[in-house]
Each structure stands twice: as structure tokens, then as C-alpha cells.
Amino acid sequence: MALLQINELKKSFGGIQALGGVEFHIDEGEIVSVIGPNGAGKTSFFNVISGMFVPDGGEILFDGEEISGLEPSAITTLGIARTFQNVRLFANMSILENVMVAQHCRTSRGLISAILRTAAFKEEEREIEERARDILGFFGTRLVGYRFDQPAFALSYANRRRLEIARAMATQPRLLLLDEPVAGMNPKETAELTGLISRLRDERGFTVVVIEHDMRVVRDVSDRVVVLDHGVKIAEGSYEEVSTNDDVIEAYLGRPAEETQ
């Protein structure tokens, strides 16, 4: 059974159809890329899965369970985490706090134990911090040491993107949705992050969906590529299959002039 199975997913905003019946599935342990020209509906696709938008129709089955219409926090608790294309960190919280706060749905100590500073509370706080350090350690030396206590806005652009991924990892998901993880990075940083995406699956066991414009990244990380255009899936398959598909080339480059007439 697929980890995530999406059937006939629809979402429109006023007269604009962002998603017009998307079919999608991903198995446990896969890395699937979602590509498509600007405005194809990729980010709307993520927004609907993560619960920020309620779909107009269709079903989203996560591990066989219908999740459309649930609160975003409930969906995250079930095991889907995401990053944002336009980095949305908690800018004034420290790097460590950003990762600690994301463990909210995996921890349970409430206000009373915090006020009484019970042993269980202290133990849980210690665990939260330890896990946060461990997750940040995943990115090598980039986000550790003196950086722990720096506010997130003090980070460089590439590091903010890394922290976004760390924060999503901290919710302990089964499925990670990465929205343009290398956008705006230089070639060296891109290469580094490409390796990281593979490691997310190989070392940490996440199933990953990536939205990406950088075709080298798509080629290097994907088991399978799904192409969206105008809110519908126009192609699916391996990178090689998709990159030679006529519909895909047309979606990106447009039709040759003689045919349009």
C-alpha cells in the first residue's frame, strides 16, 4: 500500500483552478520529485496535503487514512512535515529553539509540570534538547556550536534553508515535503544539499517529496518524477522518461510556432 495516495484532488481559488484532479502516490522509502512550470500548482499541492488549504474535492489517504480537512497540526502529528519555498522560520527564536519547538506534537508535558518543574518535565526538556542537537548535527558543522543560540534571522540564506529542513525533521514525520530546498543556492551549496536529500532517506528513513526547479537536483535525487501543469499531472516516470516526454517539453517551452496556428 502506498504511504500517500491522492485521488482526483481538486482546489480552486475563485475562478482559477490550482489543482484540477491530481492523481499521486508515493511508497514508503521513495524520493519523488514534483516539477512543473511556474503556476503549475506545485505549492498549492503541498498546501493542500499539509492541511493549510482544504481541498474542494478528491481524497488524500495517508497510510490508508483520509486526512483532507484535518487541522494542519493534526496532519503533522500523523507524520507529514513540510518546508516552505519562501523560508518561514521563527526568525527571532534561536536555532535550537526552532528545532525544539517543532517537537511539540511528539512531547506532552503541560503547564502544571512546567510550573512545578517536575522530574518528568526536566527529563523531557533534556530529551527535546538532545534530539534537537542531534538533528542539527545532521547538517555537519553548519548549524552547531555557537550557532545553537543565534537567532534564526542571523543565518545565511543557505543555512536558513537547512534549518527549515531540520525543523521539519524534528516533527518526526514519515513523509517529508520539501518545497524548493535549493532555490537561491549557489552550485556548491546545491550539490551539498542534493547529497543531503538522499541521506534523509538512507540514514533517517524519511520518505521524501521534493518540489524543485533545478533539473540536476531532480535528476540526482529522484526515484520517480511527477510533472504538473495547470493543476493536472501531465507525465510521470523516471527522470529520463520525463525529460524526453513531448508534453513536458511543451509545458516548459511552449508549442512550436507553426503548430499553434
Added chain:
Amino acid sequence: MPTVFDRRAGLRWGWIAGLALVFIAAIGMLETFDERLILSPVLSMGFLMLLWPVSVMGFQASAVEVREGTDPPRHGLGSVLTGALVGGTAATMLAVFTWVLATFDLRFAFINLSPALLQILTFSREPMWLGATVMFGLVVLLGAVGGAVHLAPAGMRKRGFIVVASVIVVALFERVFTQILRQIRAEDVFDNVFGRSLINLVFDEGGLTWGVALLIAGVAFWLSGRKSKGRVQNMTNRLTSSDRAERTRWSLIYAAGVLVAVAVAPVLLGSLLSEILANVGLFLLMGLGLNIVVGLAGLLDLGYVAFFAVGAYTVGLLTSSQFGFEWSWWAALPVALVASAIAGLLVGIPVIRMRGDYLAIVTLGFGEIVRILFLSDWLKPAFGGAQGIINISPIDLGFTEVSGISPQSVLYFAAGFVAVAAWVSWAVQSSRVGRAWTAIREDESVAEVMGIDTVRAKLSAFVVGAILAGAGGALFAAKVGSIFPTSFRLLVSIIVLVIVIVGGMGSIRGVVVGAVVLIGVLGGPTAPGLLLEFADFKLLVVGALLIFMMLIRPEGLLPSVRRSRELHHTELTQDAWLDKAGEAADDASEVPG
């Protein structure tokens, strides 16, 4: 050498200074404050209020902007002249005002434009034009002095400021000093030994005598010259030290210091000052609660007083003889806390999904609804309507009773409550739920996506805030002994919010400072503060303070680190960007993977 005489700045600031002078005179501040001497017998608080704007604006007008890559213009005669121009402009406006005052009787509309005011503005001299001319000259001179301050070296300027400020502060808080002198029997001892009154030697009609003023100035001058730089920094460093043991040790030492101060204060301060401090404690309790709601969770609640009212009314209802329950305060307290928590939930559930301005407006409405319910004839059998609840029993401690009759006991009690509230604030701030609140304040949608049940988290902030306000209300009921709906006006919500804003949102220390400054010095919505004279102008000063803070220091007096980061985001980001030159070099040398 570039000239620094700046005609435009002089006129602009002069115009503002003139407006300030006329305004202060016209609203009656000058007349009211003239009774109170600062320096006996020449300088009254009225004149101080009238004259400081001119000096400050003279100083401002002649300040020069230092631009990168250019030689900054040097200060000289030009600065003094700019200051004098500020003074001249302001003095002209004041002179016109004086002339209007002398010629027309405008009291039918402006009740403060009285002959007494005219006398003050002309130094009660005859002929009137002579006094007015002296006043004109004085204002010009003060403007020039403001400009001339730039000529002094920076260190001297600072010391001069400290000297002037200390003399003024001692004179302003004359009541505190005389009270302490009386309370520690220094007055009696001095009287016995020298046969004279010590207080009369130091203060004359509330103003410092010359000799003592000079003495204070001397001491301040000497102290300000000593190397004190970094001492405060050291103290805070200890509290934020990375060494946990050291941090704990110093926290304990400072806490012990505060404890001793609180234990001794009521004894030294006597009833009147204890009463003021007890009020500070009450508002501090509410401030800490609202700080959780607004400062940590970012929910702008303008109806906060409702929870204070619920706490007070619950205690009133259960302990007063009026309704026949006559519980003890201790039994009523838990009920009051639960009642305010429930009120927090009831108000919270319908409104919590709203954001920002909408939440503020709706909570404002709820606050009024609660007050009007308590006031209504419909619920009169339960809450006494406009007549309120009287005969609320004091807090029985076994050996003594805590009530408004003995402000000292209330002060001790309030201090205990505040300590608990401060602990709660601190403990929740650095916990799982506290982090969730911060995340919600930063970006609610993202917090939701990161797995935080925002509705639940926001409700819990609302409820914790409500409980703290309810505790304040319970204490308030026992303190005053009778409660009326008028005690729970919107103004209380606003004042508590101003305490949080002025002190620094999200910062416990900030709320303490805010409460001391606003309630202690200026006075609460009804209770007087240390500066009794300000009673009529309290709201004006609070408003002015709020505007000033928003313009100059939006993060508050003692902000939390995070809050000041937020508001100075751009500058820090720029710094970070500049630092990045070095960082990029580091990154390049790292081997990826």
C-alpha cells in the same frame, strides 16, 4: 570650518518648544505644580516643567549629524546661537500667549487661563511687561544653554546630566526621604541632639534647601566620576552566564537581596508609601498575567480587566456578609481562581480563532460586557448592581488580618503573590508550551503546520493570564473591603497594557519596571502615586510616555532579548550581512559533506 548655526532646525524645534510651553501653561500644569518647590525658594516644579523642554530642544536643534566620509562640523558659537534661536522662538510664542492672557478673559472656555497663571508667567512683577521681558530672556537663555551643552566634552556632559538629574529626583521624591527619616527615628534623634528638625534642614516646603542641593550635586558629581562602567553589565552577565552553577548562585543571591528589601521596605516606608507599593504589587500581578497573553503568546487582549473583576466579585460574593455565605478568604481564593479560569475559557473559546486587531476589538467588547453585567439591575440580587458588594472580610492569617487598614500587611501579601506569579511566568516561558506561544507569536500558520495545536495553546495562554488577574482581583477585594463596577473600567485594561508595553513585552523585569514607574510614580487609575501632583495629569503623562516610547524605544525599558531583536531586526540583519563577508570565507574553506 563648516558653520553649525542651523536656522531651520532652530525655528523648527523652537516652534515645537513654544507649543509645549503654551500647552503646559494652558492646561494648568504650571499653576498646579507651582505649589511644589524643587529648589527652595527659587525653582518650583511648575517652572521645571515649563523650562526643561526649551533646553532639551535647544540641545536637539544644535545637534549635528555625522555623515560618513565628511568632517563633522565642529560645535562652537553656532550651537549656542541655534539654541538661542530655539529659545527665542519659544519665548516669542510664550510672550504672545502672555499678552493674550493679560488682554482677554478666556476663562469661559479655558478655565486654567487665570490671573494666577499670568502672575506666574510674569513673576508677579509690576509693571507686567517687565516680568514678561525677564521671562523672555530666561527662555532664550535656557535655549542657549541647551545648545551650549554640546561644547562640553562628552564625559562632562554625562556627569552634568547625572548631577542635575539626582538633585531633581531627590527633590521630587521628597516624600520618600522624609518618610524614611521619620520611620528610622533619625528625625527624633537629630532633634534631641541638635534641637533642630533634620527634615526642615533638608527640605523646605518640599523643595531642597540650597546647602543640601549642593551637597547632593557634589556627591553625584563625585560618584559619576568613578569608574562604574560595566558594573551593571557584570550583574546581568552573571545572570545569563553559561555556567549553570554560577547562574544559579547569583540568581539566589539577587533573589535574597530582593527578599530582604521587600521584608524591610514596609517597616521603613510607613503606611502611605506601603499603600502605593501594594498598588504596584496588584498591578504587577495583572501585568505579569497580561504579559503572558500579549508578550509571550501575542494575543492582544483589551478586556483583561474582566478577569480581575471575576476574581474580585467571586471573593466578594463568597466572603461578604451581604449574601450570607461568609466564607473565609482562603476558601474563596481557589473558587475565584477557578472562576476566572472558566471566564478565560468562556471568553477565549469564541474569540481565539481571530487574529490581531479583530481579537483586540472583540476582547474589548467582552471586557465591557462583564462590567455591565456586574452593574446591571438584572443581576443586582447576585452582584449588588451599582451599589457593589461591601463588608468583604479581610484575609485571616491567624495571628493578624490582611486588609486595607494595614497597607503594610497587604504589601507583604501582594509581594508573595507577585513572587509566585513571577515564578509561573518564568517557568512557563522556558517550557514546551512557552516555546509554542513564542512560535505562534512569530508566525501562527507555520506554528500550526509544525504540529502545534494553536487553538489549544492560545487558550492556555488566555487561561493562565486570567488566573493571574483573578488572583489580583481576589487580593484587591480583600484589600479594599468593598467592590463596585466602577473599579473595573476599561481604563484598567489599558493601564495594565501600558505597563507591559512601557516595561517591555515578554520581559518579567520589564513588567516590574513598568508597574513601578506607572503605578508607583504616576499612580494607578484611581490610586495616587508618589507624585501626588500628577493626579490630574496622569493620563496625559501616560499618553505622552507611550508615544515617546513608541518613537524612541519601542521594545520597552527593559525588553526581553527576543523582543528587542524583533524590533531592531533590520539593523542586526545588516550587521549579520556585513559579518557574512568573513563567514563566506569560512564556508569556502569547509569541505562539504
